[in-house]
Amino acid sequence: MSARPNRLVHEKSPYLLQHAHNPVDWYPWGEEAFERARREHKPVFLSVGYATCHWCHVMAHECFEDAEVATLLNEAFVCVKVDREERPDVDSVYMDACQLTTGSGGWPLTVLLTPDRQPFFAGTYFPKHSRAQHVGMLELVPRLRALWNERLDDVLRSAKQLTQALQQTAQTPRSALDASTLQAARDALVARFDPTYGGFGTGPKFPTPHQLTFLLRAWRRRGDARALAIVEKTLSEMRRGGIWDHVGFGFHRYATDAAWRVPHFEKMLYDQALLALAYTEAFCATHKATYRRTAEEILDYVLRELTSPEGAFYSAEDADSPGGEGAFYTWSEDEVRDALSSAQADLVVQAFNVTAEGNFFEEASGRKMGTNILYQTRSQAELAAQFGLSEAACRARLEAARRKLFAARAKRPRPPRDDKVLCDWNGLMLVALAKAAQAFGEPRYARAARRALSFLRAKLQRPRGRLWHRYRGGEAAIPAYLNDYAFLTWGVLELYETTFELGLLHLALELNGVVLEAFWDERSGGFYQASDNAQQLPLRKKEVEDGALPSGNSVAMLNLLRLSHITTDADLEHKAWRLARSFSAHVRRSPAVYTQLLQAVDFGLGPCYEVVVASKRGTRDAREMLGALGAQFVPNKVLLLHSEAQDLASVAPFVEACVPLGGQAVAYVCEDHCCHVPTSSIEYLLASLGV
Numbered sequence: 001m002s003a004r005p006n007r008l009v010h011e012k013s014p015y016l017l018q019h020a021h022n023p024v025d026w027y028p029w030g031e032e033a034f035e036r037a038r039r040e041h042k043p044v045f046l047s048v049g050y051a052t053c054h055w056c057h058v059m060a061h062e063c064f065e066d067a068e069v070a071t072l073l074n075e076a077f078v079c080v081k082v083d084r085e086e087r088p089d090v091d092s093v094y095m096d097a098c099q100l101t102t103g104s105g106g107w108p109l110t111v112l113l114t115p116d117r118q119p120f121f122a123g124t125y126f127p128k129h130s131r132a133q134h135v136g137m138l139e140l141v142p143r144l145r146a147l148w149n150e151r152l153d154d155v156l157r158s159a160k161q162l163t164q165a166l167q168q169t170a171q172t173p174r175s176a177l178d179a180s181t182l183q184a185a186r187d188a189l190v191a192r193f194d195p196t197y198g199g200f201g202t203g204p205k206f207p208t209p210h211q212l213t214f215l216l217r218a219w220r221r222r223g224d225a226r227a228l229a230i231v232e233k234t235l236s237e238m239r240r241g242g243i244w245d246h247v248g249f250g251f252h253r254y255a256t257d258a259a260w261r262v263p264h265f266e267k268m269l270y271d272q273a274l275l276a277l278a279y280t281e282a283f284c285a286t287h288k289a290t291y292r293r294t295a296e297e298i299l300d301y302v303l304r305e306l307t308s309p310e311g312a313f314y315s316a317e318d319a320d321s322p323g324g325e326g327a328f329y330t331w332s333e334d335e336v337r338d339a340l341s342s343a344q345a346d347l348v349v350q351a352f353n354v355t356a357e358g359n360f361f362e363e364a365s366g367r368k369m370g371t372n373i374l375y376q377t378r379s380q381a382e383l384a385a386q387f388g389l390s391e392a393a394c395r396a397r398l399e400a401a402r403r404k405l406f407a408a409r410a411k412r413p414r415p416p417r418d419d420k421v422l423c424d425w426n427g428l429m430l431v432a433l434a435k436a437a438q439a440f441g442e443p444r445y446a447r448a449a450r451r452a453l454s455f456l457r458a459k460l461q462r463p464r465g466r467l468w469h470r471y472r473g474g475e476a477a478i479p480a481y482l483n484d485y486a487f488l489t490w491g492v493l494e495l496y497e498t499t500f501e502l503g504l505l506h507l508a509l510e511l512n513g514v515v516l517e518a519f520w521d522e523r524s525g526g527f528y529q530a531s532d533n534a535q536q537l538p539l540r541k542k543e544v545e546d547g548a549l550p551s552g553n554s555v556a557m558l559n560l561l562r563l564s565h566i567t568t569d570a571d572l573e574h575k576a577w578r579l580a581r582s583f584s585a586h587v588r589r590s591p592a593v594y595t596q597l598l599q600a601v602d603f604g605l606g607p608c609y610e611v612v613v614a615s616k617r618g619t620r621d622a623r624e625m626l627g628a629l630g631a632q633f634v635p636n637k638v639l640l641l642h643s644e645a646q647d648l649a650s651v652a653p654f655v656e657a658c659v660p661l662g663g664q665a666v667a668y669v670c671e672d673h674c675c676h677v678p679t680s681s682i683e684y685l686l687a688s689l690g691v
Contacts, residue, residue: 012472013083014418015051019060023070026081029090037078037115043148043155044117045077048091048109050084051418052266052316054325055125056108062128069128069137076145077112084109085315085422086470086478089530093537096166098122112144118159118538163538177580177587177601185591185598186218186227192592194258197241198234203257204264207238207271209278210550214595216281217602217635228285235282238275239294242373245329246352247405250301251275252329253319261375262361265326265415266319270549272302273428280435284633295436302429303448308421311451312459312471313429315422318415328415330360330371331405339408344401351376351383351398420472423460424483424549426452430491434498438630446498453495456488457507465510466518479534482527482543482552485515489559498630500641505566505651512563515556516575525575525582527553544583550596553579557600565610565638566652576604602636606672609637609689614658615665616643621680622665628682632691 007027009020019026027033037044047064049056063069073079084091084107091109097119099105105124112121121144130136148155189211192200199205212231219228238244241260243252251271252263279295282288306314321328333356337345352374353359359372378386384394430449437445460468460476467480467488489511496504518531521542529541529552544553557576564572580587580601587594611629615622622641629639642648642655649656658668661678667685669676676688 008081012420012470012475012477013051013086014416014420014472015049015056015083015085016081018051019064019081022060022064023067023074024064024079025070025074026079029080029082029087033078033080034115034117040078042076042078042115043120043144044113044115045073045079046082046090046094046109046111046113047080048082048084048094048111049107050316051416052268052318053107054264054266054319055106057320059108059125059127063126063137066128069141072138072141072145076141076148085418085420088481088483089534089537089541092529092541092543093166093539094119094122096541097162098124100165101162114156114159117536118163120155120159120162167539177584177598179605181584181587181591182218182221182598182602182605184588185214185595186224188590188592189215189595190226190230193230195233197259198230198237199258199260203259204254205258205260206254206548207243207251207275208546208548208595209271209274210546210596210599211592212278213281214599214602216285216633217599219285220633220635221602231278231282232286235279235291235294239290240376242375244375245301246374246376247329247402247409248301248305249297250305251298259375261359262373263326264319265329267301267306267317268548269302269306269313269315269422269425270428272298272306273425273432274550276302276432277428277435280432280439281633281635284439284631287631292440295432296440296442299433299436299445306417307448308419308455310455311448312421312455313426313452315418315420315425317417321415322413326360326371326373328409328412330373332358332371335408336372336405339404340401344397344404347383347387347394347397348401348405350386351378353377420470421455421459422484423456423467423469423471423480424487424552426456427484427487427489427491428549430488431494434491434494437498438494441627441630446495449491449495450499453492465514467511467514479531481531482515482519482529482556483549485511485519486527486552486555486559489515490555493559493562497639500626500646502646502648502651505648508559509563509567509651512559512572515559520575521582525578527556527579542583544586544597545593546596547593553583554594554596554600557597558603561600561604561608562638565608566640568652568654573604576600580604599635607636607690608672609634610640610654610670611637611685611689612640612642612652612655612658612668613665614642614655614660614668616660616663619665625665625667625682625685628686629689632686632689634689634691637689 005020006025008016011028082090094111095105095109098109101122108125110123110126111119113119126137126140127134128136128138130139212234215227215231218224238260243255243260243263250267253266253268254264256262276295276298279291283291319325333354336348336354354372358370380391380394384391433445433449459471467484468476469478469480469484489508492504492508519527526542529543543551545551546554557579560572560576613622613625640652642658660666664680666678666680668678669688679685
């Protein structure tokens with residue numbers, strides 16, 4: 001490490017600050033670096049990663065903290081560091097270049113650029129010295145330097161061709177998406193389903209919650225028992241596996257194996273939000289207590305460990321801690337027995353597959369680490385029978401043991417926390433909290449969501465509804481991306497259907513207005529990832545694939561449809577379907593990759609319901625009606641509360657005719673432009689929604 005800091009010392013990103021004392025002469029992304037590259041006629045060495053990325057740490061230690069490698073880099077290139085979570089636009093463009101040239105991608109991402117930002121070389125992790133499949137930096141940098149100095153015309157021609165190829169991949173023909181596309185996505189997921197351990201494919205396995213929430217909609221649409229069974233198997237196996245933190249709750253980022261047992265130990269805010277949503281929707285569909293408990297425990301973890309004093313949500317916890325990767329989460333048998341009574345320890349050892357030699361294998365070498373990842377293979381009934389306990393007594397003993405293990409673990413050095421606040425990921429947490437508040441009748445979740453939204457509006461909202469993407473250390477920075485607006489709008493709409501505060505609808509419309517003004521492609525349809533005044537890149541991209549995160553376009557389409565049903569603004573619905581057509585060729589080729597977008601298509605195809613509960617000021621019967629609706633799985637609806645206390649008709653003109661009858665709260669239900677008879681009966685209301 002260098003005693004003298006580089007330019008990154010002035011940044012706010014925890015990832016960039018991790019590199020602020022590297023001997024590499026890093027620049028943050030910006031014009032200063034590219035101006036120097038033009039002036040000195042050097043290529044730009046772009047390195048992209050994020051704070052909780054294990055292999056980013058490895059490459060940093062091997063290369064960027066090494067004086068020999070740093071000297072080569074500083075002499076040959078202008079070096080730029082990017083936090084992919086701060087600059088998803090930069091990451092997305094150059095990750096596409098990496099995948100196009102190498103057939104794969106991931107982080108750390110390593111790209112060589114011309115001074116006008118065109119890529120000509122890309123890869124991921126490089127060690128210091130060459131080994132096996134990986135060329136080392138000591139060999140790679142001189143080769144790239146010679147290539148630039150001796151074959152510049154070839155390099156520039158290659159960069160131009162690669163940029164043109166990237167631009168061509170962004171262009172898609174148009175056609176319609178319909179119910180056949182929903183069926184094709186469902187069939188593709190069924191074909192990839194792992195009947196033994198749940199999830200899709202083999203290891204590594206990522207929990208991709210929008211695939212599961214899409215399948216719940218397939219079950220709802222067609223009574224598809226197979227789709228529901230896949231969701232339940234996957235949610236149950238993930239909860240049993242080592243990807244779930246059985247002591248402190250929350251999910252790790254992914255499992256390296258098919259059985260969900262060996263996690264990559266980092267914990268991401270967006271995973272917690274999307275998985276809490278999936279478990280909440282599964283509870284609403286089945287009313288099984290295990291799904292509610294898991295959703296609540298995820299939220300408990302977030303509120304305990306990832307919540308700022310002001311109520312906003314931090315980004316992540318690292319995989320690594322002072323004892324190494326996973327050291328905070330794994331246990332030797334002696335550590336378990338030291339923390340617990342003999343009876344509790346015997347039960348925990350059997351319940352969570354703890355052995356004296358350990359069950360945790362180092363991924364690269366297969367070497368046993370001598371510690372244990374906690375995961376379950378026995379059912380509660382089997383454990384109870386083995387120990388001569390009732391299931392209730394078995395659960396109580398395990399919970400008492402968990403609390404003791406949690407207290408013992410709290411004495412260990414914690415993994416570092418990435419404490420930046422990202423607008424889009426916070427928007428997803430608003431969704432999760434609001435949906436949980438609706439489904440479980442828990443006001444504390446609504447209060448937490450309100451508090452987070454207040455922070456976002458105070459710190460990240462700019463004039464005329466514009467947003468900042470990131471907040472840290474008292475500074476809001478980086479103009480917001482499509483995801484920021486789309487995810488926050490989604491969260492605001494869900495929070496409206498929880499609290500029914502009219503101002504939330506006005507906020508959702510304001511945010512959506514900025515999306516249409518600053519991101520919409522009038523010529524081809526769909527939304528760009530970066531706004532109309534963003535920094536220049538080789539192309540202005542549109543993202544629609546639903547990967548670890550759903551895409552901004554997918555969420556924006558659903559927002560447009562929901563707001564259209566609320567406001568009766570047909571132009572919003574027209575834009576939603578134009579968006580779907582603009583990406584349809586890609587979706588038809590691989591529909592299972594677009595399951596969040598297809599949830600919007602499912603909503604648009606209907607049946608879709610507008611439900612207005614008309615009441616005097618918050619009467620008890622209205623609250624009971626809204627509570628009953630919140631606990632059911634009816635995803636394709638908009639829900640409004642009309643009372644004399646708020647001028648809802650200013651946003652939703654059609655509610656003027658919806659009035660309480662005889663002093664009672666009344667539900668007005670319209671389905672695909674046809675209205676049912678108004679009712680004060682909860683049973684009739686639910687039946688009219690197909691529940």
